[in-house]
Amino acid sequence: MAVARHRATDPDRRIGVLVLNPGGPGLSGVNFTFGAQSYFSPEVLERFDIVGFDPRGVGLSQPVRCSSELYFGGPTTHPADQAGFERLREHSRQLREDCARRSGPIMDHVSTDDVVRDIDALRQALGERKISYYGLSYGTVIGQRYAERYGDNVRATLLDSVVDRGLNARDYVAASARAARDVLEEWVRWNARTPSSPLHGQNVEALWDGLMARAARGELVDPGAPDSRITTYDLSDYLTAAAYGPDWADVSSWVLSLHEGNVTTPQAARSDVPDDTPLYATAFTAASCADLSFRVRTFAEYEALTRVEKQISPRTVGSARGNAALTNCLGSPEAVNPQRPGTMRTQVPALLLNSRHDPATSHENATAVQRQQGKAAVLVTYEGSGHGAYDRSDCTRQVSDNYLLKLTVPRNGLSCPSADQ
Numbered sequence: 001m002a003v004a005r006h007r008a009t010d011p012d013r014r015i016g017v018l019v020l021n022p023g024g025p026g027l028s029g030v031n032f033t034f035g036a037q038s039y040f041s042p043e044v045l046e047r048f049d050i051v052g053f054d055p056r057g058v059g060l061s062q063p064v065r066c067s068s069e070l071y072f073g074g075p076t077t078h079p080a081d082q083a084g085f086e087r088l089r090e091h092s093r094q095l096r097e098d099c100a101r102r103s104g105p106i107m108d109h110v111s112t113d114d115v116v117r118d119i120d121a122l123r124q125a126l127g128e129r130k131i132s133y134y135g136l137s138y139g140t141v142i143g144q145r146y147a148e149r150y151g152d153n154v155r156a157t158l159l160d161s162v163v164d165r166g167l168n169a170r171d172y173v174a175a176s177a178r179a180a181r182d183v184l185e186e187w188v189r190w191n192a193r194t195p196s197s198p199l200h201g202q203n204v205e206a207l208w209d210g211l212m213a214r215a216a217r218g219e220l221v222d223p224g225a226p227d228s229r230i231t232t233y234d235l236s237d238y239l240t241a242a243a244y245g246p247d248w249a250d251v252s253s254w255v256l257s258l259h260e261g262n263v264t265t266p267q268a269a270r271s272d273v274p275d276d277t278p279l280y281a282t283a284f285t286a287a288s289c290a291d292l293s294f295r296v297r298t299f300a301e302y303e304a305l306t307r308v309e310k311q312i313s314p315r316t317v318g319s320a321r322g323n324a325a326l327t328n329c330l331g332s333p334e335a336v337n338p339q340r341p342g343t344m345r346t347q348v349p350a351l352l353l354n355s356r357h358d359p360a361t362s363h364e365n366a367t368a369v370q371r372q373q374g375k376a377a378v379l380v381t382y383e384g385s386g387h388g389a390y391d392r393s394d395c396t397r398q399v400s401d402n403y404l405l406k407l408t409v410p411r412n413g414l415s416c417p418s419a420d421q
Helices: 029-034 042-047 068-072 082-108 112-126 138-149 169-193 204-216 232-243 248-260 267-271 277-291 299-312 320-327 363-376 394-406
Strands: 003-006 016-021 048-053 131-136 154-160 225-229 350-357 377-385
Touching: 003 029, 016 029, 016 112, 016 138, 029 048, 042 048, 042 394, 048 112, 068 082, 068 277, 082 277, 082 299, 112 131, 112 138, 112 277, 131 138, 138 154, 138 350, 154 394, 169 204, 169 232, 169 248, 169 299, 169 320, 169 350, 169 363, 204 232, 204 248, 232 248, 232 320, 299 320, 350 363, 350 394, 363 377, 377 394
Parallel strands: 016 048, 016 131, 131 154, 154 350, 350 377
Antiparallel strands: 003 048
Protein backbone atom coordinates (compact mmCIF):
# COMPACT_ATOMS: atom_id res chain seq x y z
CA MET A 1 0.00 0.00 0.00
CA ALA A 2 1.43 3.35 -1.05
CA VAL A 3 1.55 5.86 1.82
CA ALA A 4 2.73 9.47 2.09
CA ARG A 5 3.21 11.49 5.29
CA HIS A 6 3.45 15.25 5.70
CA ARG A 7 4.92 15.56 9.18
CA ALA A 8 3.56 18.04 11.70
CA THR A 9 5.44 21.32 11.31
CA ASP A 10 5.38 21.90 15.09
CA PRO A 11 6.35 18.44 16.38
CA ASP A 12 6.48 19.57 20.03
CA ARG A 13 2.72 20.29 19.86
CA ARG A 14 1.83 17.34 17.66
CA ILE A 15 -1.64 15.86 18.34
CA GLY A 16 -1.28 12.74 16.21
CA VAL A 17 -2.04 11.65 12.66
CA LEU A 18 -4.80 12.81 10.36
CA VAL A 19 -5.48 10.00 7.89
CA LEU A 20 -7.27 11.15 4.76
CA ASN A 21 -9.01 9.91 1.66
CA PRO A 22 -10.01 12.32 -1.15
CA GLY A 23 -12.73 10.13 -2.63
CA GLY A 24 -13.58 8.81 -6.04
CA PRO A 25 -13.42 5.92 -5.45
CA GLY A 26 -10.15 5.95 -7.32
CA LEU A 27 -8.44 9.18 -6.24
CA SER A 28 -4.93 9.05 -4.79
CA GLY A 29 -4.50 9.91 -1.13
CA VAL A 30 -0.75 10.01 -1.74
CA ASN A 31 -1.13 12.77 -4.31
CA PHE A 32 -3.59 14.61 -2.08
CA THR A 33 -1.05 14.55 0.74
CA PHE A 34 1.59 16.10 -1.52
CA GLY A 35 -0.79 19.06 -1.83
CA ALA A 36 -1.70 19.22 1.87
CA GLN A 37 0.05 22.57 2.37
CA SER A 38 -2.28 24.27 -0.08
CA TYR A 39 -5.41 22.63 1.34
CA PHE A 40 -5.28 22.42 5.13
CA SER A 41 -4.81 25.41 7.40
CA PRO A 42 -1.38 26.16 8.91
CA GLU A 43 -2.74 25.22 12.35
CA VAL A 44 -3.76 21.75 11.19
CA LEU A 45 -0.42 21.30 9.44
CA GLU A 46 1.39 22.31 12.64
CA ARG A 47 -0.40 19.82 14.87
CA PHE A 48 -0.94 16.73 12.70
CA ASP A 49 1.04 14.35 10.60
CA ILE A 50 -1.09 14.31 7.43
CA VAL A 51 -1.12 10.71 6.19
CA GLY A 52 -2.55 9.81 2.81
CA PHE A 53 -2.66 6.41 1.19
CA ASP A 54 -3.72 4.92 -2.11
CA PRO A 55 -6.44 2.37 -1.35
CA ARG A 56 -5.97 -1.09 -2.79
CA GLY A 57 -6.67 -1.08 -6.51
CA VAL A 58 -5.87 2.65 -6.77
CA GLY A 59 -2.84 4.62 -7.92
CA LEU A 60 0.37 3.04 -6.64
CA SER A 61 -1.37 0.35 -4.57
CA GLN A 62 -1.63 -2.47 -7.12
CA PRO A 63 -4.05 -0.56 -9.35
CA VAL A 64 -6.90 -2.18 -11.20
CA ARG A 65 -5.93 -2.13 -14.87
CA CYS A 66 -8.18 -2.53 -17.88
CA SER A 67 -7.94 -1.95 -21.60
CA SER A 68 -8.55 1.77 -22.16
CA GLU A 69 -9.82 1.01 -25.64
CA LEU A 70 -12.35 -1.45 -24.24
CA TYR A 71 -13.28 0.71 -21.26
CA PHE A 72 -13.96 3.86 -23.28
CA GLY A 73 -15.01 2.20 -26.53
CA GLY A 74 -18.21 0.45 -25.55
CA PRO A 75 -21.80 0.99 -26.66
CA THR A 76 -23.91 3.84 -25.34
CA THR A 77 -24.61 3.75 -21.62
CA HIS A 78 -28.09 5.09 -22.37
CA PRO A 79 -29.67 2.13 -24.19
CA ALA A 80 -32.96 2.85 -25.91
CA ASP A 81 -34.21 -0.71 -26.27
CA GLN A 82 -33.68 -4.30 -25.19
CA ALA A 83 -31.02 -4.91 -27.85
CA GLY A 84 -28.99 -1.91 -26.71
CA PHE A 85 -29.29 -3.04 -23.10
CA GLU A 86 -28.00 -6.51 -23.97
CA ARG A 87 -25.08 -5.03 -25.93
CA LEU A 88 -24.14 -2.92 -22.93
CA ARG A 89 -24.40 -5.86 -20.54
CA GLU A 90 -22.24 -8.04 -22.79
CA HIS A 91 -19.66 -5.27 -23.11
CA SER A 92 -19.59 -4.89 -19.30
CA ARG A 93 -19.01 -8.62 -18.94
CA GLN A 94 -16.14 -8.55 -21.42
CA LEU A 95 -14.65 -5.52 -19.71
CA ARG A 96 -14.71 -7.16 -16.32
CA GLU A 97 -12.99 -10.25 -17.72
CA ASP A 98 -10.33 -8.04 -19.29
CA CYS A 99 -9.78 -6.15 -16.02
CA ALA A 100 -9.49 -9.39 -14.05
CA ARG A 101 -6.98 -10.77 -16.53
CA ARG A 102 -4.83 -7.63 -16.37
CA SER A 103 -5.19 -6.94 -12.64
CA GLY A 104 -5.23 -10.36 -11.01
CA PRO A 105 -6.96 -11.29 -7.73
CA ILE A 106 -6.99 -7.69 -6.45
CA MET A 107 -10.15 -7.19 -8.55
CA ASP A 108 -12.15 -9.18 -6.00
CA HIS A 109 -10.71 -7.40 -2.95
CA VAL A 110 -11.26 -3.65 -3.39
CA SER A 111 -14.40 -3.12 -1.31
CA THR A 112 -14.70 -0.46 1.37
CA ASP A 113 -14.45 -3.12 4.07
CA ASP A 114 -11.11 -4.23 2.61
CA VAL A 115 -9.94 -0.61 2.71
CA VAL A 116 -10.97 0.04 6.31
CA ARG A 117 -9.08 -3.04 7.44
CA ASP A 118 -6.05 -1.61 5.67
CA ILE A 119 -6.50 1.70 7.50
CA ASP A 120 -6.44 -0.03 10.84
CA ALA A 121 -3.33 -1.93 9.81
CA LEU A 122 -1.84 1.44 8.84
CA ARG A 123 -2.78 2.85 12.26
CA GLN A 124 -0.94 0.03 13.95
CA ALA A 125 2.08 0.39 11.65
CA LEU A 126 2.26 4.09 12.54
CA GLY A 127 2.22 3.21 16.24
CA GLU A 128 -0.92 5.25 16.95
CA ARG A 129 -3.54 4.27 19.51
CA LYS A 130 -6.11 6.50 17.81
CA ILE A 131 -6.29 8.35 14.50
CA SER A 132 -8.17 11.40 13.31
CA TYR A 133 -9.74 11.01 9.88
CA TYR A 134 -10.72 13.34 7.04
CA GLY A 135 -12.75 11.89 4.17
CA LEU A 136 -14.07 13.70 1.11
CA SER A 137 -16.96 12.36 -1.00
CA TYR A 138 -16.41 8.58 -1.30
CA GLY A 139 -13.90 9.10 1.50
CA THR A 140 -16.95 9.64 3.73
CA VAL A 141 -18.03 6.07 2.98
CA ILE A 142 -14.66 4.84 4.21
CA GLY A 143 -14.91 7.09 7.26
CA GLN A 144 -18.40 5.94 8.18
CA ARG A 145 -17.45 2.30 7.86
CA TYR A 146 -14.21 2.71 9.80
CA ALA A 147 -16.08 4.43 12.63
CA GLU A 148 -18.61 1.58 12.66
CA ARG A 149 -16.02 -1.18 12.82
CA TYR A 150 -13.13 0.48 14.66
CA GLY A 151 -14.79 3.30 16.57
CA ASP A 152 -12.57 2.83 19.62
CA ASN A 153 -9.57 3.69 17.45
CA VAL A 154 -10.97 7.04 16.28
CA ARG A 155 -10.20 10.40 17.88
CA ALA A 156 -12.14 12.59 15.41
CA THR A 157 -14.04 11.95 12.15
CA LEU A 158 -14.53 14.80 9.68
CA LEU A 159 -16.70 13.75 6.73
CA ASP A 160 -16.91 16.31 3.93
CA SER A 161 -19.58 15.95 1.19
CA VAL A 162 -21.44 13.00 2.57
CA VAL A 163 -22.52 9.81 0.80
CA ASP A 164 -25.68 8.10 2.06
CA ARG A 165 -25.01 4.35 2.22
CA GLY A 166 -28.67 3.50 2.81
CA LEU A 167 -30.17 4.22 -0.64
CA ASN A 168 -31.77 1.65 -2.92
CA ALA A 169 -31.67 2.00 -6.71
CA ARG A 170 -34.81 4.10 -7.02
CA ASP A 171 -33.87 6.43 -4.19
CA TYR A 172 -30.35 6.81 -5.57
CA VAL A 173 -31.40 7.85 -9.07
CA ALA A 174 -34.11 10.12 -7.64
CA ALA A 175 -31.68 11.91 -5.30
CA SER A 176 -29.13 12.25 -8.11
CA ALA A 177 -31.77 13.71 -10.42
CA ARG A 178 -32.82 16.25 -7.80
CA ALA A 179 -29.17 17.27 -7.45
CA ALA A 180 -28.90 17.70 -11.23
CA ARG A 181 -32.05 19.81 -11.29
CA ASP A 182 -30.63 21.94 -8.48
CA VAL A 183 -27.40 22.45 -10.48
CA LEU A 184 -29.36 23.84 -13.41
CA GLU A 185 -31.40 26.12 -11.16
CA GLU A 186 -28.29 27.43 -9.39
CA TRP A 187 -26.58 28.14 -12.70
CA VAL A 188 -29.64 30.04 -13.94
CA ARG A 189 -29.72 32.10 -10.72
CA TRP A 190 -25.99 32.85 -10.99
CA ASN A 191 -26.42 34.19 -14.51
CA ALA A 192 -29.31 36.38 -13.37
CA ARG A 193 -27.38 37.97 -10.47
CA THR A 194 -23.95 38.28 -12.09
CA PRO A 195 -23.51 41.24 -14.46
CA SER A 196 -20.18 39.89 -15.74
CA SER A 197 -21.78 36.67 -16.98
CA PRO A 198 -21.92 36.42 -20.77
CA LEU A 199 -25.52 35.25 -20.34
CA HIS A 200 -26.60 37.98 -17.91
CA GLY A 201 -29.94 39.45 -18.90
CA GLN A 202 -30.80 36.59 -21.25
CA ASN A 203 -33.50 33.97 -20.87
CA VAL A 204 -31.04 31.25 -19.85
CA GLU A 205 -33.67 28.56 -19.40
CA ALA A 206 -35.01 29.10 -22.91
CA LEU A 207 -31.48 29.10 -24.33
CA TRP A 208 -30.69 25.84 -22.53
CA ASP A 209 -33.93 24.22 -23.65
CA GLY A 210 -33.15 25.22 -27.22
CA LEU A 211 -29.70 23.63 -27.08
CA MET A 212 -31.14 20.45 -25.59
CA ALA A 213 -33.71 20.28 -28.38
CA ARG A 214 -30.98 20.70 -31.01
CA ALA A 215 -28.89 18.03 -29.33
CA ALA A 216 -31.88 15.68 -29.26
CA ARG A 217 -32.23 16.18 -33.03
CA GLY A 218 -28.51 15.46 -33.56
CA GLU A 219 -27.70 19.00 -34.70
CA LEU A 220 -24.86 19.88 -32.30
CA VAL A 221 -21.39 19.00 -33.57
CA ASP A 222 -18.50 18.11 -31.26
CA PRO A 223 -15.66 20.46 -32.33
CA GLY A 224 -13.07 17.89 -31.31
CA ALA A 225 -14.72 15.18 -33.42
CA PRO A 226 -16.60 16.68 -36.36
CA ASP A 227 -18.14 13.33 -37.26
CA SER A 228 -19.80 12.99 -33.85
CA ARG A 229 -22.54 14.94 -32.14
CA ILE A 230 -22.98 16.53 -28.74
CA THR A 231 -25.86 14.72 -27.07
CA THR A 232 -28.32 15.87 -24.46
CA TYR A 233 -26.38 13.75 -21.98
CA ASP A 234 -23.14 15.53 -22.93
CA LEU A 235 -24.74 18.92 -22.25
CA SER A 236 -26.03 17.75 -18.89
CA ASP A 237 -22.67 16.21 -17.95
CA TYR A 238 -20.77 19.40 -18.81
CA LEU A 239 -23.07 21.46 -16.64
CA THR A 240 -22.69 19.05 -13.72
CA ALA A 241 -18.90 19.10 -14.12
CA ALA A 242 -18.96 22.89 -13.88
CA ALA A 243 -20.94 22.69 -10.64
CA TYR A 244 -18.11 20.93 -8.80
CA GLY A 245 -16.14 24.21 -8.72
CA PRO A 246 -18.50 25.83 -9.34
CA ASP A 247 -17.19 27.22 -12.64
CA TRP A 248 -20.34 28.96 -13.79
CA ALA A 249 -18.58 31.58 -15.92
CA ASP A 250 -16.73 28.95 -17.91
CA VAL A 251 -19.79 26.89 -18.70
CA SER A 252 -21.82 30.03 -19.50
CA SER A 253 -19.20 31.09 -22.04
CA TRP A 254 -19.27 27.61 -23.55
CA VAL A 255 -23.06 27.52 -23.74
CA LEU A 256 -23.09 30.93 -25.44
CA SER A 257 -20.45 29.85 -27.95
CA LEU A 258 -22.38 26.65 -28.60
CA HIS A 259 -25.53 28.67 -29.16
CA GLU A 260 -23.69 30.95 -31.60
CA GLY A 261 -21.93 28.07 -33.36
CA ASN A 262 -18.36 28.92 -32.28
CA VAL A 263 -17.61 26.15 -29.83
CA THR A 264 -14.69 25.39 -27.52
CA THR A 265 -14.83 22.62 -24.93
CA PRO A 266 -15.33 24.16 -21.46
CA GLN A 267 -12.51 23.95 -18.94
CA ALA A 268 -14.87 22.34 -16.43
CA ALA A 269 -15.50 19.46 -18.80
CA ARG A 270 -11.77 18.96 -19.32
CA SER A 271 -10.66 19.14 -15.69
CA ASP A 272 -13.30 17.15 -13.82
CA VAL A 273 -11.28 13.94 -13.88
CA PRO A 274 -7.68 13.24 -12.88
CA ASP A 275 -4.88 13.28 -15.45
CA ASP A 276 -4.56 9.48 -15.22
CA THR A 277 -8.09 8.94 -16.47
CA PRO A 278 -7.90 5.22 -17.31
CA LEU A 279 -6.57 4.19 -13.88
CA TYR A 280 -9.05 6.42 -12.07
CA ALA A 281 -12.00 5.21 -14.13
CA THR A 282 -11.23 1.52 -13.76
CA ALA A 283 -10.65 1.82 -10.02
CA PHE A 284 -13.92 3.74 -9.71
CA THR A 285 -15.88 0.96 -11.39
CA ALA A 286 -14.19 -1.89 -9.51
CA ALA A 287 -14.65 -0.32 -6.06
CA SER A 288 -18.17 0.92 -6.78
CA CYS A 289 -19.36 -2.48 -7.95
CA ALA A 290 -17.81 -4.16 -4.91
CA ASP A 291 -20.01 -1.96 -2.70
CA LEU A 292 -23.09 -1.15 -4.76
CA SER A 293 -25.73 -3.74 -3.95
CA PHE A 294 -28.36 -2.91 -6.55
CA ARG A 295 -28.10 -4.51 -9.96
CA VAL A 296 -30.40 -3.74 -12.89
CA ARG A 297 -31.52 -7.10 -14.29
CA THR A 298 -33.70 -6.20 -17.26
CA PHE A 299 -34.23 -3.40 -19.75
CA ALA A 300 -37.74 -2.92 -18.35
CA GLU A 301 -36.27 -2.25 -14.91
CA TYR A 302 -33.67 0.13 -16.36
CA GLU A 303 -36.34 1.95 -18.36
CA ALA A 304 -38.58 2.35 -15.31
CA LEU A 305 -35.75 3.80 -13.20
CA THR A 306 -34.66 6.10 -16.01
CA ARG A 307 -38.24 7.33 -16.33
CA VAL A 308 -38.16 8.30 -12.64
CA GLU A 309 -35.05 10.45 -12.96
CA LYS A 310 -36.20 12.13 -16.17
CA GLN A 311 -39.54 13.01 -14.60
CA ILE A 312 -37.72 14.64 -11.69
CA SER A 313 -35.24 16.58 -13.85
CA PRO A 314 -36.37 16.60 -17.48
CA ARG A 315 -34.19 19.57 -18.44
CA THR A 316 -31.03 17.59 -17.57
CA VAL A 317 -32.39 14.21 -18.78
CA GLY A 318 -31.86 12.82 -15.29
CA SER A 319 -28.27 12.67 -14.10
CA ALA A 320 -24.96 11.15 -15.10
CA ARG A 321 -24.44 9.78 -11.59
CA GLY A 322 -27.78 8.04 -11.55
CA ASN A 323 -27.22 6.49 -14.95
CA ALA A 324 -23.71 5.34 -14.01
CA ALA A 325 -25.06 3.62 -10.92
CA LEU A 326 -27.53 1.71 -13.11
CA THR A 327 -25.14 0.74 -15.90
CA ASN A 328 -21.57 0.51 -14.55
CA CYS A 329 -22.08 -2.84 -12.85
CA LEU A 330 -24.14 -4.66 -15.46
CA GLY A 331 -22.97 -8.24 -15.59
CA SER A 332 -20.85 -7.90 -12.46
CA PRO A 333 -21.05 -10.40 -9.59
CA GLU A 334 -23.07 -9.46 -6.54
CA ALA A 335 -21.55 -6.83 -4.27
CA VAL A 336 -19.20 -8.28 -1.66
CA ASN A 337 -19.83 -5.35 0.67
CA PRO A 338 -23.42 -4.25 0.00
CA GLN A 339 -24.05 -0.74 1.25
CA ARG A 340 -26.30 -0.32 4.24
CA PRO A 341 -26.61 2.30 6.97
CA GLY A 342 -24.74 1.56 10.18
CA THR A 343 -23.94 3.35 13.41
CA MET A 344 -20.67 5.16 13.93
CA ARG A 345 -19.41 4.20 17.38
CA THR A 346 -16.96 6.89 18.42
CA GLN A 347 -16.46 8.77 21.66
CA VAL A 348 -16.64 12.13 19.86
CA PRO A 349 -19.52 12.64 17.39
CA ALA A 350 -18.56 12.80 13.73
CA LEU A 351 -18.67 16.18 12.00
CA LEU A 352 -20.53 16.10 8.66
CA LEU A 353 -19.93 18.95 6.20
CA ASN A 354 -21.94 19.54 3.03
CA SER A 355 -22.65 22.30 0.56
CA ARG A 356 -26.29 23.19 0.17
CA HIS A 357 -25.91 22.84 -3.61
CA ASP A 358 -23.61 19.88 -4.25
CA PRO A 359 -23.83 18.16 -7.66
CA ALA A 360 -22.38 14.85 -6.45
CA THR A 361 -23.28 14.35 -2.78
CA SER A 362 -26.53 16.18 -2.31
CA HIS A 363 -27.45 17.96 0.89
CA GLU A 364 -30.47 15.71 1.30
CA ASN A 365 -28.14 12.72 1.58
CA ALA A 366 -26.04 14.41 4.26
CA THR A 367 -29.22 15.22 6.17
CA ALA A 368 -30.33 11.60 5.91
CA VAL A 369 -26.99 10.34 7.27
CA GLN A 370 -27.20 12.72 10.22
CA ARG A 371 -30.72 11.47 10.99
CA GLN A 372 -29.52 7.87 10.79
CA GLN A 373 -26.65 8.57 13.18
CA GLY A 374 -28.58 10.65 15.72
CA LYS A 375 -26.24 11.85 18.46
CA ALA A 376 -23.28 10.14 16.78
CA ALA A 377 -23.00 12.94 14.17
CA VAL A 378 -23.69 16.65 13.64
CA LEU A 379 -24.22 18.36 10.28
CA VAL A 380 -22.84 21.76 9.29
CA THR A 381 -24.07 23.24 5.99
CA TYR A 382 -22.22 25.56 3.66
CA GLU A 383 -25.00 27.62 2.06
CA GLY A 384 -23.34 27.75 -1.33
CA SER A 385 -22.44 25.57 -4.30
CA GLY A 386 -19.66 23.11 -5.04
CA HIS A 387 -18.32 19.71 -4.11
CA GLY A 388 -16.16 19.75 -1.00
CA ALA A 389 -16.86 22.21 1.82
CA TYR A 390 -13.79 22.31 4.12
CA ASP A 391 -12.03 25.17 2.34
CA ARG A 392 -15.11 27.00 1.02
CA SER A 393 -15.02 29.84 3.54
CA ASP A 394 -13.48 31.09 6.77
CA CYS A 395 -16.55 29.70 8.55
CA THR A 396 -16.28 26.14 7.21
CA ARG A 397 -12.54 26.05 7.83
CA GLN A 398 -12.84 27.41 11.36
CA VAL A 399 -15.60 24.99 12.33
CA SER A 400 -13.59 22.10 10.89
CA ASP A 401 -10.30 23.17 12.46
CA ASN A 402 -11.86 23.68 15.89
CA TYR A 403 -13.23 20.17 15.64
CA LEU A 404 -9.94 18.61 14.55
CA LEU A 405 -7.69 20.59 16.87
CA LYS A 406 -9.83 20.99 19.99
CA LEU A 407 -12.56 18.36 19.52
CA THR A 408 -15.11 21.18 19.65
CA VAL A 409 -18.34 19.72 18.28
CA PRO A 410 -20.53 22.42 16.69
CA ARG A 411 -24.27 22.63 17.08
CA ASN A 412 -26.12 20.27 14.76
CA GLY A 413 -27.69 22.31 11.97
CA LEU A 414 -25.11 25.09 12.06
CA SER A 415 -25.03 27.08 8.84
CA CYS A 416 -22.08 28.81 7.17
CA PRO A 417 -23.09 31.60 4.75
CA SER A 418 -22.23 31.27 1.08
CA ALA A 419 -19.02 32.89 -0.13
CA ASP A 420 -19.77 32.09 -3.78
CA GLN A 421 -18.86 34.73 -6.33
